[in-house]
Amino acid sequence: MSTALQPQITKAGLAAIWNATSTGLQAEISHIGLGSAGYTPNADQKTLRSQVVKYPISGGEKLSSTLIHLTAVADDSAAFWVREVGFFLSDGTLLAVWSHATEALTYKSANTELLLAYDLSLEALPADSVTITSNPAGLNLTLAEPLASQATVMITEMLRGVQQKDANESQEKRLQVAGLQIADLLTRVKQCELQQEYQRTESLIAIAANAAAVIKLQNLVVTTSGSLK
Missing domain, CATH: 1.20.5 (Single alpha-helices involved in coiled-coils or other helix-helix interfaces)
Incomplete structure (x- = not known):
């Protein structure tokens, strides 16, 4: 089951989108980062406040011009409450951040394969300005x-x-x-x-x-x- 997220688009992410679209290209989302800090995101962020892990996108699809479905496989030894999620472009730029001051999104167990599935709303960005770079390594679990x-x-x-x-x-x-x-x-x-x-x-x-x-x-x-x- 997918979790619908309405993240905060960062200024750095907007700049990367502008640079890509001005040359006729699309910015590529390639990784999902998870952290343990809970707060209200802001557009000036360039990193997660307390990033614990970062995973390559294993699969995804465009549900509409401003809505994309992303999946990643978490299979390492980290164990923590996920309270912030970052979406990174292929050049390492933090495109968008989701977090909540008091609520955790989920719990990441150690050494247990967890399929992360998010429906990411990008209404604040130009239509069709973002594409997905996926790593087929996690396709089986996806x-x-x-x-x-x-x-x-x-x-x-x-x-x-x-x-x-x-x-x-x-x-x-x-x-x-x-x-x-x-x-x-x-x-x-x-x-x-x-x-x-x-x-x-x-x-x-x-x-x-x-x-x-x-x-x-x-x-x-x-x-x-x-x-x-």
Whole structure:
């Protein structure tokens, strides 16, 4: 997340801007300085009152003709409350200063990578009079937040896809088991039908045999009776 700052433009910074624009060039912001003194900045400043560290710009972009986004990577052993911020041109001139008499901007921890991100308003300067000189060495950390957000979205989508795939595979397995059970049931029904058909045939054969035996017996009785007469 960026911190919006409305800094005090210094007279030295204005002079450097004038010298650059008069020759058709743009002044280049190249470094961010951090200090521990809290006060109300003034235009006569040429340095921070209590500068502790100074970092090269690692990235940035122009948001408008008078608003620029700057980032820098703080990764050294210094530890202090940041109460003043200076923006330096490539020739070392202090272009602008931010500070507050009673409030700290943030805390800089020792040996912890900290991404400094500032939206710098330059409404007091001519439009498009300042550009950014960046050092790509800190680019990876500068991009960490957006890349992490993109990675989170991608991982979430991948996880959702895996879960859906697992659900589909589980459903497919259940359908396969159900299909096998239905096939087994149909086989049993067919076997029962065949068994019933066989028993029915056997019963008909037995009935027919019994009927034939009865008829034969009746014929025998009739024949015997005729002989006796």
